[in-house]
Amino acid sequence: MRAFTRPKIVVSKCLxxxxxxxNGAQINEEIMPMLEKYVDFFPVCPEVEIGLGTPREAIRxxxxxxxxxxxxxxxxxxxxxxxxxxxxxxxxxxEEIDGFILKNRSPSCGVTDAKVYNGVEKAPVVRxxxxxxxxxxxxxxxETALEDEGRLKNFMIREHFLxxxxxxxxxxxxxxxxxxxxxxxxHARNKYLFMACHQDTMRELGxxxxxxxxxxxxxxxxxxxxxxxxxxxxPVSVGDHINVCQHVFGYFSKYLTSAEKxxxxxxxxxxxxxxxPLSSILGVLRSxxxxxxxxxxxxxxxxxxxxxxxxxxxxxxxGRELS
Numbered sequence: 001m002r003a004f005t006r007p008k009i010v011v012s013k014c015l016x017x018x019x020x021x022x023n024g025a026q027i028n029e030e031i032m033p034m035l036e037k038y039v040d041f042f043p044v045c046p047e048v049e050i051g052l053g054t055p056r057e058a059i060r061x062x063x064x065x066x067x068x069x070x071x072x073x074x075x076x077x078x079x080x081x082x083x084x085x086x087x088x089x090x091x092x093x094x095e096e097i098d099g100f101i102l103k104n105r106s107p108s109c110g111v112t113d114a115k116v117y118n119g120v121e122k123a124p125v126v127r128x129x130x131x132x133x134x135x136x137x138x139x140x141x142x143e144t145a146l147e148d149e150g151r152l153k154n155f156m157i158r159e160h161f162l163x164x165x166x167x168x169x170x171x172x173x174x175x176x177x178x179x180x181x182x183x184x185x186x187h188a189r190n191k192y193l194f195m196a197c198h199q200d201t202m203r204e205l206g207x208x209x210x211x212x213x214x215x216x217x218x219x220x221x222x223x224x225x226x227x228x229x230x231x232x233x234x235p236v237s238v239g240d241h242i243n244v245c246q247h248v249f250g251y252f253s254k255y256l257t258s259a260e261k262x263x264x265x266x267x268x269x270x271x272x273x274x275x276x277p278l279s280s281i282l283g284v285l286r287s288x289x290x291x292x293x294x295x296x297x298x299x300x301x302x303x304x305x306x307x308x309x310x311x312x313x314x315x316x317x318x319g320r321e322l323s
Contacts, residue, residue, distance in 0.1 A: 099145035
């Protein structure tokens with residue numbers, strides 16, 4: 001089993017850490033206690049932090065040109081500036097954050113589904129978008145893993161998020177004492193994971209690692225990190241996984257019987273048709289790694305991109321073809 005660096009995650013405090021919802025409730029999400037075994041959480045409730053208290057009168061986003069206003073209808077208070085000032089302070093002070101898990105549908109923390117109204121009271125919803133605090137998160141931490149607890153019930157989204165935060169956490173540690181050997185080792189161990197994410201970006205990261213221009217290591221690491229963040233811009237597709245599995249299969253094909261090769265290609269076809277989970281394919285490939293004592297492949301993060309203990313989280317059933 002791999003040893004994993006603990007990612008640092010900012011999380012909405014109401015998601016199992018404190019009863020601070022507007023109605024005084026706490027939301028108990030299954031994923032939080034499981035994640036807490038492997039990550040370091042930094043809980044925050046922006047609405048409490050700006051003095052609204054618990055319980056509190058509801059607030060809402062109101063459309064106002066380019067910038068939505070954060071309004072408390074009962075008092076008619078405009079909290080936009082207050083929330084932005086808090087977010088600026090908080091996000092300036094937190095360092096080395098690997099990801100965010102924020103409360104869905106919240107006017108402060110919603111990632112994509114916060115309701116935006118056409119007026120302060122008795123007005124229709126005109127669209128959905130990001131909460132006021134979340135907009136600041138995106139400004140301060142662009143290309144950093146950001147999800148809400150609802151979307152993390154989807155297997156594909158959750159796997160992408162977990163892969164991303166554990167990879168970035170490991171890179172964060174080696175970046176503290178940058179060296180060519182550490183970067184080469186990191187890139188080599190993640191080769192097939194990066195290939196699955198984006199093959200062209202993987203090659204570009206390899207070029208950066210080679211450092212033929214003899215740039216200072218701090219500059220090399222900064223450039224590599226930019227590419228690494230871009231690498232995780234989208235979840236991995238079934239086709240991407242099949243491509244990587246075929247590459248790994250190439251290491252063993254000459255040692256396998258015709259029947260074994262035929263069976264494996266059948267499994268890939270079943271995966272393509274979403275009738276076979278990826279985990280079954282990876283189990284076969286990993287068994288061949290042990291059987292043929294391929295140490296290079298056994299160290300590949302592709303087979304275990306995040307702790308095994310997080311695989312068992314239940315979900316909505318969506319995206320299970322990659323489970």
